[in-house]
Amino acid sequence: MDQTQQNLEEPPVVPVSDASPPTTTENISPNIRDYKGLKYDLNDPKFKGLGKNAIKRILKEELWEASRPKRIQHQREKDKLKRAERRKLIEDGVLEPPPKRQRRPEITLANTNIVLDCSFSDKMIPKELQSLQSQIVRCHSANRTAPLSMPLTITSFDDAFEKVMDKKGGSWTNWKNVKFERKSYTELYDKKDLVYLSADSENVIHELEEGKTYIIGGIVDKNRYKGLCQEKATKEGIATARLPIGEYLQMASRKVLTVNHVFEIMIKWLEHKDWEKAFMEVIPQRKLKDSSLIHNGDDKDKQDEDEDEDEYDEDHEDNKSATEEKTEEKLSDPKPVDEA
Numbered sequence: 001m002d003q004t005q006q007n008l009e010e011p012p013v014v015p016v017s018d019a020s021p022p023t024t025t026e027n028i029s030p031n032i033r034d035y036k037g038l039k040y041d042l043n044d045p046k047f048k049g050l051g052k053n054a055i056k057r058i059l060k061e062e063l064w065e066a067s068r069p070k071r072i073q074h075q076r077e078k079d080k081l082k083r084a085e086r087r088k089l090i091e092d093g094v095l096e097p098p099p100k101r102q103r104r105p106e107i108t109l110a111n112t113n114i115v116l117d118c119s120f121s122d123k124m125i126p127k128e129l130q131s132l133q134s135q136i137v138r139c140h141s142a143n144r145t146a147p148l149s150m151p152l153t154i155t156s157f158d159d160a161f162e163k164v165m166d167k168k169g170g171s172w173t174n175w176k177n178v179k180f181e182r183k184s185y186t187e188l189y190d191k192k193d194l195v196y197l198s199a200d201s202e203n204v205i206h207e208l209e210e211g212k213t214y215i216i217g218g219i220v221d222k223n224r225y226k227g228l229c230q231e232k233a234t235k236e237g238i239a240t241a242r243l244p245i246g247e248y249l250q251m252a253s254r255k256v257l258t259v260n261h262v263f264e265i266m267i268k269w270l271e272h273k274d275w276e277k278a279f280m281e282v283i284p285q286r287k288l289k290d291s292s293l294i295h296n297g298d299d300k301d302k303q304d305e306d307e308d309e310d311e312y313d314e315d316h317e318d319n320k321s322a323t324e325e326k327t328e329e330k331l332s333d334p335k336p337v338d339e340a
């Protein structure tokens, strides 16, 4: 019997105990393929309608995901070695020992809560979800280092977003002073204590009140969904308010800010009790370009109502200092080469 004939015949029956995983693709099924050691079935529904390159991309991502524990382990070992080398250099007097770190003072919590409403994961593309993850890391960093922190609750925290948070390492699960809740804020708080922040609100906030819970819409949408949060809050019977930006600053673009900038402004307001100072310390210089302080209280909102929101990714360059972020980035994934 020649080789071709043999391949067309039924495979011999192997007793279960003797059965070992097949080593070649040909003798399993014509649809089983091998990509760099990863066996896959072309009939798998997830490949339906996809071209060769798209399938390859999925497989590449799967391989990359599968290698995560190894990569993290490798990075940890590298860091350990580096620390040992550095210790040795200090012991030998080649390097100066680092100055003794001061213990971080205990966190002082404000009596004003903040909620990040993460109920919009179905409205964002993966890049925007990733962007939101970075913004949340920034909020947490700002909150940790602030003289007065706000108790932070992330509501409607769903599986999709949990996956995004996990992608950058699991350290978020150890964050202090942050609660991750599957429930919506309406199930957790009394409606009368809630204020949904929205650039589209007619009401202007003048101070952050004790006992109140302020909600920030956890969404990165490049302003695709204008008025989304305002509408949601109105439907739910929750008060809304916008930051008093127009009363203090004349900005180069529309006054829809990113989640982390709104959060940081609130933290700064708690510290200084001064909106102008808070805005100047948080809003990036390039957004303030061609803008001026308004000392007479004129609200110049109207003239820039139709302009688009600024690029979120650019905003990320403005606050690179957070130690938390650096640690996260170190343990996070270097991108596969062809995605960079």
Ligand SMILES: C[S@@+](CC[C@H](N)C(=O)[O-])C[C@H]1O[C@@H](n2cnc3c(N)ncnc32)[C@H](O)[C@@H]1O
Binding pocket: 196, 197, 198, 199, 215, 216, 217, 218, 219, 220, 221, 223, 224, 225, 226, 227, 228, 229, 230, 241, 242, 243, 245, 255, 256, 257, 258, 259, 262
């Ligand atoms: C990128 S914005 C979302 C824009 C979205 N289209 C919407 O409907 O609000 C993210 C969140 O930051 C808050 N925010 C942004 N700019 C604000 C402003 N000027 N005043 C109050 N809140 C603001 C809101 O809570 C908003 O939901």
